[in-house]
Amino acid sequence: MRLERLKTIIEAYGAHAARWPEAEREAALALAQTQPQAQAWLEDARQLDAMMDAVKATDLARAEADQPVFEAAVERFAADFAQSRKMPTNVVAFPVQPARRQWHGGVPWPVVGGIGIAAAACLAGAIFGVNLSLMSLSDVRATNVLEQVAMIDGGN
Structure with a gap:
C-alpha cells in the first residue's frame, strides 16, 4: 500500500x-x-x-x-x-404595469384572438373549397352533356 x-x-x-x-x-x-x-x-x-x-x-x-x-x-x-430590502430614497421607482386581463381559465386575450382568427380561416377555407368542388362538378356535368350532344349529332 x-x-x-x-x-x-x-x-x-x-x-x-x-x-x-x-x-x-x-x-x-x-x-x-x-x-x-x-x-x-x-x-x-x-x-x-x-x-x-x-x-x-x-x-x-x-x-x-x-x-x-x-x-x-x-x-x-x-x-x-x-x-x-426597502427602496432607497435616491432611486426613482417606476410603476409596475398591471397584469393584462385574462380570459376565463387564465388564457390571455391575444391567444383567444389568434384562436378566433384561425377558426374563421378554417371555416372560410371549408366553404371556399366546397364551392370550388361544386363549380368543378358542374363543369364536368356540362362537359358530359356537350359530349353526349356531340355524339348524338355525330350519329346522324
Missing part, C-alpha cells in the same frame, strides 16, 4: 480501522504503524471523529427546547432582511 492511499482511506473513513475497507485494512494498519506521517494523520482523524461524535450526541430534548428560540431568530432575521 502506498502512503497516498492510506491518507485517502483515513480522510474518507476516519481513524477507526473497523470502518476501513476490509480488503485494504491489514496493509493500511501495517503502514500506519511504521510511518510517523500516517500516525499524525490518524491523530488528526481521531480528533475530528471525536468532534463528530460530540455533535451526534446532542440531546434531542435540548434541540426541541431550542426550537422556539430558533424560530424567533429566523423571524427576526426575515424582518431585518425585509427592512434592508
